[in-house]
Amino acid sequence: MDNQQLKTSEEKTINLYNKAYSENYRAYDEQFINEPSYPHFGGIIRKLSASFGRPISVLEVGCGTGRYFHTLQNTAHLTGIDISEHMLELARHPLKENEVNIPDIRLIAGSVYEYDFGNQQFDFIYCIGVLGEHVPLTPAMLVKLHQLLNDGGVLFTTVVNLDARKNLKRKLAETAYPMMPQRVKQVLDERWKSNYLTLQQLKTLMTASPFTNYDIENYISEDKGWKGGHYEVTARK
Ligand SMILES: C[S@@+](CC[C@H](N)C(=O)[O-])C[C@H]1O[C@@H](n2cnc3c(N)ncnc32)[C@H](O)[C@@H]1O
Numbered sequence: 001m002d003n004q005q006l007k008t009s010e011e012k013t014i015n016l017y018n019k020a021y022s023e024n025y026r027a028y029d030e031q032f033i034n035e036p037s038y039p040h041f042g043g044i045i046r047k048l049s050a051s052f053g054r055p056i057s058v059l060e061v062g063c064g065t066g067r068y069f070h071t072l073q074n075t076a077h078l079t080g081i082d083i084s085e086h087m088l089e090l091a092r093h094p095l096k097e098n099e100v101n102i103p104d105i106r107l108i109a110g111s112v113y114e115y116d117f118g119n120q121q122f123d124f125i126y127c128i129g130v131l132g133e134h135v136p137l138t139p140a141m142l143v144k145l146h147q148l149l150n151d152g153g154v155l156f157t158t159v160v161n162l163d164a165r166k167n168l169k170r171k172l173a174e175t176a177y178p179m180m181p182q183r184v185k186q187v188l189d190e191r192w193k194s195n196y197l198t199l200q201q202l203k204t205l206m207t208a209s210p211f212t213n214y215d216i217e218n219y220i221s222e223d224k225g226w227k228g229g230h231y232e233v234t235a236r237k
Contacts (some may be wrong), residue, residue, distance in 0.1 A: 002163065005195075006136055006138070007091060009195060010130055010135060013084065016134075017064075017084035017086055022086035022089075025087065025090075028225060029067050029095040029233045032225065035225065037226070039114060041128055042071040043071075044067055044156060045068050046072075047077060048126070048154055048156055049071075051154075055074050055075070055076035056122075057077040057079075057123050058077065058078045058122055058123065059078075059122040059148060060080045061081060061130055061131070061157075062079030062081070062082055062083070062089055062112065062127055062129070062131075064082055065094055066080060067095050068099075068126075069100045071153065075101075076235060078105045079106045081107075081108040083112075088109050091107055112130075112141070117148060121148055121149060123149075124154050125145055125148060125154075125155045126155075126157070128157075131158075132159030132195055132196060132202070133197075134195065136195045137195070137202075139205060139209065142206070143223070144169065146211060151237055154237075155234070156232070156233070157230065157232075158219075158233075159230065159232075160228065161197075161198070161199070162196035162197055162230070163199055164228060173188065211237070214233055214234060214237065215235075218230075
C-alpha cells in the first residue's frame with residue numbers, strides 16, 4: 001500500500017462528495033430507513049453502544065451525513081470526522097434528528113489519516129462505508145484506531161468484500177498471472193488497484209495489527225442503493 005494510493009483515494013473522495021452529491025446522499029437517508037441495511041447497521045451500533053451499560057465517548061470515522069447518530073445509546077460525547085465539508089455540514093441536521101440524544105457532539109472536517117486527536121480516546125469507534133472502500137485500510141490506520149480506543153473499547157468497521165466482486169474472467173486471469181509477461185502484469189496490477197480487500201488480505205492486516213481480539217463477519221447487502229458484500233470487523237482492546 002503506497003502513500004500515493006491514499007492521496008489519490010482522498011482526492012477522488014473529496015471530488016465525489018461535492019455539494020450536489022452530498023445533498024442527494026442526505027435525501028436518500030430518508031429512504032434508506034426502508035432498506036435492509038438500515039436495521040442491520042443501526043442494530044449493530046445500537047447494541048455495541050448499549051453494551052457498555054454506562055455513558056460513553058464515541059468516534060465515527062467518515063460520519064458523512066450522520067445517518068446513524070440517532071441509533072447511538074448512552075452516548076455522552078460524539079466526535080464525527082469527515083473529509084467532505086459538504087457531508088459534514090448536512091450532519092448538523094441528521095436523519096431522525098429529534099431522536100439524537102447526545103449532549104455533546106463535535107464535528108471535524110478533515111481526513112482521519114491526517115487529523116491529530118491528541119490525547120483523546122474513545123470507548124466506541126465505528127466506521128461504515130469508508131475504510132477499505134473510499135480509502136485504504138492500512139496497518140498505520142489500525143495502529144491509530146487502537147491508540148484512539150480506551151482499554152475495553154470496541155471498534156466496528158466495514159471493508160468492501162473484494163472476493164465477492166471478482167468475476168470469472170478476473171479469477172481466470174489471476175490463475176494465469178504467474179505465467180504472464182511482466183508488462184501484462186503491470187497493466188493488470190494497475191487495473192486491479194483497489195481499496196477493497198479479500199478475506200485473506202483483511203486477516204493478514206488484522207493479524208499484524210495491535211488488535212488481538214476480533215471477529216470478522218461477512219454481510220451481503222441487498223439494498224436498492226448498494227448491492228454487494230462487506231466484511232465487518234468488530235475488534236476489542
Ligand atoms: C459512503 S459514505 C459513508 C458515510 C456514513 N458512514 C454512512 O454510513 O452513511 C463515505 C464517507 O467517508 C468519508 N471519507 C472518506 N475518506 C475519508 C477520510 N480519509 N477521512 C474522513 N472521512 C472520509 C466521505 O467523505 C464520506 O462522507
